Amino acid sequence: MSSLIRIATVNIFETATSLTDNGDAIAGYPLDRIRDRDCTKLYQNYVTNCGITASGGISAMAADALIIGAGHSLAGQSWSHNSGLNGTDWTARASGVGPAGTGVICAEFASVAAAYWYFYVAGIMTHQLSELFLTSIYTFPYHADRASSEPGLRLNVKSEETSAGSERWIEYGAARRTWRYEFPAVPATMADTVAAMINALGGVKPFYLCDHTGTWIWGNATDPVVAREITSLTGEKSFTLNFREAI
Numbered sequence: 001m002s003s004l005i006r007i008a009t010v011n012i013f014e015t016a017t018s019l020t021d022n023g024d025a026i027a028g029y030p031l032d033r034i035r036d037r038d039c040t041k042l043y044q045n046y047v048t049n050c051g052i053t054a055s056g057g058i059s060a061m062a063a064d065a066l067i068i069g070a071g072h073s074l075a076g077q078s079w080s081h082n083s084g085l086n087g088t089d090w091t092a093r094a095s096g097v098g099p100a101g102t103g104v105i106c107a108e109f110a111s112v113a114a115a116y117w118y119f120y121v122a123g124i125m126t127h128q129l130s131e132l133f134l135t136s137i138y139t140f141p142y143h144a145d146r147a148s149s150e151p152g153l154r155l156n157v158k159s160e161e162t163s164a165g166s167e168r169w170i171e172y173g174a175a176r177r178t179w180r181y182e183f184p185a186v187p188a189t190m191a192d193t194v195a196a197m198i199n200a201l202g203g204v205k206p207f208y209l210c211d212h213t214g215t216w217i218w219g220n221a222t223d224p225v226v227a228r229e230i231t232s233l234t235g236e237k238s239f240t241l242n243f244r245e246a247i
Contacts (some may be wrong), residue, residue, distance in 0.1 A: 002212035005144060005181055005228075005241070009207040011035055012117070013061055017056030023047030026126070031103070036143075037206050039069045039130040039218055039246070050127040052119045053184035054134070055087060062136055064111040065105065066094055066119070066207050069131030069218065074098025074105065078122045081107065083114035089237040090118055105215045111136065131218075133208060138197060141190055144212065144241075172197035179211055179243045184230070191227035198225045198241070203215045206246045219245040 013035040025031050026229045027046035031052070058079065068074065075098045082090035094107035114119060121127055183191065200222045201207060210216050222242045230238050 001085050002143060002213040003210070004142075005140040005142075006210035007138050007194070007197060007207060008065065008067060008133060008137050009201060010061075010135055011037070011131075012134040013054050014060045015061065016054035016058050016117075018054065021045055021047075022049075022051050029128075034129050034132040039071055039206075041130070043129045044126055046126045048124045050121045051171060052132070053087065054118075055116045058117070059115040060113060062111045063115040063117075063134050065106060065108045065135055065137050067106045067133040067135060067216065068129070068130070069132035069133065069136040070104050071102055071128070072098070072105070073102070073126065073128035074121065075100050075102070075240055077125070081109075082118045082120065082121050083112055084118065085114065087116045087118075104218070106210075106216055108137070120242040121162060133171075135208075137210075140185050140194070140195065142181075142183065145184050161232065173215060176219075176247060177217075177245045179209070179217075179241075181212075181241045181243075182238075183240070184238045185236045186238070188227070188229070188235045188237045191239045193223040194241065195227045197213065209243050215242070217245050219243055 008113060019031060019035070021031050023045050026044040026046060029042055031043055033043040034052070034061050058240050070083065077098045079098060080092055084090045093112065095110040119132060126134055133159045192204035201221070203221060203224070206220050207219055208218055220243070225239050225241055227237045227239045230236055
């Protein structure tokens with residue numbers, strides 16, 4: 001059976017009024033890039049044992065996962081993610097050694113709200129990160145009715161016809177994978193929750209989706225999620241989630 005769909009749309013680091021590191025970011029690779037929702041822009045810092053602290057305006061926001069975006073330099077490096085009440089004493093929430101490659105890492109832990117968060121990487125190296133996404137994951141309680149085993153493709157190509165009748169194509173970028181998940185009859189609370197979470201982003205902010213194969217993907221909803229009532233007897237609703245990866 002396929003995995004339940006999961007989404008993470010809020011990054012607590014975006015809300016923090018204070019975001020600091022323990023060294024100097026390399027010129028052209030500022031710290032704010034870990035929360036700009038652009039995985040193509042990187043943060044870099046050359047320092048022994050890199051630490052990033054977030055605080056201010058986040059104490060009421062619970063988190064149960066840290067998603068480390070693709071493009072990091074954590075392969076073989078020990079890292080930990082910690083919460084605290086005062087910025088001095090820390091409780092470890094997640095830790096590990098980065099796997100081979102630069103792909104997405106999702107570390108989950110028991111839900112907790114904290115006034116301070118501290119991400120730490122050991123070792124002397126050029127530390128590199130794209131997105132640090134501190135979030136609360138929503139797992140769909142029901143499977144999609146229709147989930148393709150292979151994603152579709154959306155071509156980034158435009159065709160034009162010349163005055164002589166010849167046709168030519170302009171490729172603006174790489175093709176992107178797409179996913180379509182249909183939920184024809186689910187509890188209203190589920191449909192309304194998904195619609196509220198995704199539509200709050202306005203289509204302009206990418207987020208993380210864990211697809212039916214259990215793979216985390218960074219991308220956008222291509223259409224608003226519309227929760228439609230299908231019967232007043234049970235209160236069930238239907239909705240469709242169209243998603244496209246961001247490259």
